[in-house]
Amino acid sequence: MRYLKTSEAAALLNVSPNTLRAWERRFGFPKPQRSPGKHRLFTHGEVAALRDALQEGLSISSAISRAREGLAADANSLVGALASYERERADAAIEAALALRSVERSVEEVLLPTLEEIARRYSVESAAWAFAAQWATDWLRRATRLTPPPVRPVSIVVGDASRDELDRDAPYIRALELFLMRAGVKVLSLSARGVAGIGDAASVHRPNLVVVAGGHLDDDTVARWAYAIRLAVGAMPLAIYRRGAERPRTRGTGTSVLPSGAGEAQRMLLELLESDHMIAVAAAAGAAEFRAQARSIRSNH
Amino acid sequence: MPDRTVTARSGRPALRVLTAPVEHEAPVPTVSFCSHCGARPAPADEPPSSRVCGACGFGLILESRADVAPKPGDAFLVLDRSLAVCAVSDAAERLLATREPDAVNRHVTDLLMPADAEERGSESLSLAVMWAARGDGGRRSATVRPANTFGIRLTARIASCGPPRAALLVLG
Numbered sequence: 001m002r003y004l005k006t007s008e009a010a011a012l013l014n015v016s017p018n019t020l021r022a023w024e025r026r027f028g029f030p031k032p033q034r035s036p037g038k039h040r041l042f043t044h045g046e047v048a049a050l051r052d053a054l055q056e057g058l059s060i061s062s063a064i065s066r067a068r069e070g071l072a073a074d075a076n077s078l079v080g081a082l083a084s085y086e087r088e089r090a091d092a093a094i095e096a097a098l099a100l101r102s103v104e105r106s107v108e109e110v111l112l113p114t115l116e117e118i119a120r121r122y123s124v125e126s127a128a129w130a131f132a133a134q135w136a137t138d139w140l141r142r143a144t145r146l147t148p149p150p151v152r153p154v155s156i157v158v159g160d161a162s163r164d165e166l167d168r169d170a171p172y173i174r175a176l177e178l179f180l181m182r183a184g185v186k187v188l189s190l191s192a193r194g195v196a197g198i199g200d201a202a203s204v205h206r207p208n209l210v211v212v213a214g215g216h217l218d219d220d221t222v223a224r225w226a227y228a229i230r231l232a233v234g235a236m237p238l239a240i241y242r243r244g245a246e247r248p249r250t251r252g253t254g255t256s257v258l259p260s261g262a263g264e265a266q267r268m269l270l271e272l273l274e275s276d277h278m279i280a281v282a283a284a285a286g287a288a289e290f291r292a293q294a295r296s297i298r299s300n301h
Numbered sequence: 302m303p304d305r306t307v308t309a310r311s312g313r314p315a316l317r318v319l320t321a322p323v324e325h326e327a328p329v330p331t332v333s334f335c336s337h338c339g340a341r342p343a344p345a346d347e348p349p350s351s352r353v354c355g356a357c358g359f360g361l362i363l364e365s366r367a368d369v370a371p372k373p374g375d376a377f378l379v380l381d382r383s384l385a386v387c388a389v390s391d392a393a394e395r396l397l398a399t400r401e402p403d404a405v406n407r408h409v410t411d412l413l414m415p416a417d418a419e420e421r422g423s424e425s426l427s428l429a430v431m432w433a434a435r436g437d438g439g440r441r442s443a444t445v446r447p448a449n450t451f452g453i454r455l456t457a458r459i460a461s462c463g464p465p466r467a468a469l470l471v472l473g
Contacts, residue, residue, distance in 0.1 A: 013351075013353075014350055014351035014353070015351060015353050015358065016358075018358070019353065019358035022358050022359070023358075023359075026359065026402070027402055054352065054353070054361070056465055057361055057387075058336055058361060058363065058379045058381070058387035058388050058463075058465065058467050059336045059337060059359075059360055059361055059379065059387055059388030059389075059401065059405070060337070060353070060359050060360065060361065061388065061389075061401045061402050061404075061405040062387045062388060062405050062406070063361070064402075065402075065405050065406055
């Protein structure tokens, strides 16, 4: 995947960087990612698609519409491949998407919408859904295995409350895990059914935050699992992901409800972790300062 | 009136086809304009390096007949031969209460309708746009009204524009 800075993308399109930023505000395209330093990073594929569309366009809007159509072709070809049970063609379609986008955007803009389309067309009880969900889970697990080791000093335990791989929430949960791991977070994913020994797992992993994801298991089962973790490592923030909108009572308990999109949920979790980590660092610094002051007072006396 | 009846070699009377005399019209000058703000770029010795309008940044530079091409602030649309909207000027966005990104690829009748009382038939607008989008060099006009709005009449000047070939519809 090749990324372009704003000035490089603007030069490729033969416009000024200000014009490119104005297009992003007005049309939402090309949609940049952000570097760790918060600078815009445009994917070369999107910029090249727009450059070609501008050659034959009558307005920026129509050119952007044409470029978007070209990019949406990946999702259409993936739907076609999965609906006709062709694993190799599906692999090729997602590879084509990856040539134009980052892993996160390929998952958010191609893979997950494709699964939604399969579920809408054939229902989640169909063979097409079974094939598509299994293929998507395999692909997401493969991508997860290829993520670099964690670099952030934070970790998350995900309690998977989905039914199985054919649960409609399962690909979203795998996608969230992938996004978190790619952001450098240490992630331990466990089924929320397994309470026995969960304390040991939590003690080893020392999570900063617990996520309960999926809406299949009932609240009592999930609560027992969360309580077992809390017993092992103490109180910690809890977030719920895709537990359904019919459980608003959890909002009053200080539990964070994550957005249903995997990318948005990842960003919110990172913000939560960042704020918690900052509080912990500040508390530790405050305690050290207090101890230093106490030592100096003692020595003066 | 000359006698156009001639005698063929067989001796039978026959009609000879006479083509109408071709009227050589003076070529109509063309001008460049932005497909969003209508600004006309200053003529330069060298062709511009980018088709994107330097004034607003939201339109591409197109060419059309000087007597139809919009001026800055004019309300106009650019349509393709399937009558789909390709560009909407900022003044047309205000006039028709729409945004260009929302209007693009929609059929022109979602935004404009022929004003039937003034028009000979509802096809005249479509025909005029299709002829212009095919590159017909003439200038046409039609009376239209905003879709779902009655009591407003707008005169539309229609001509070819491009590249690529399309129809320009300037609302007066």
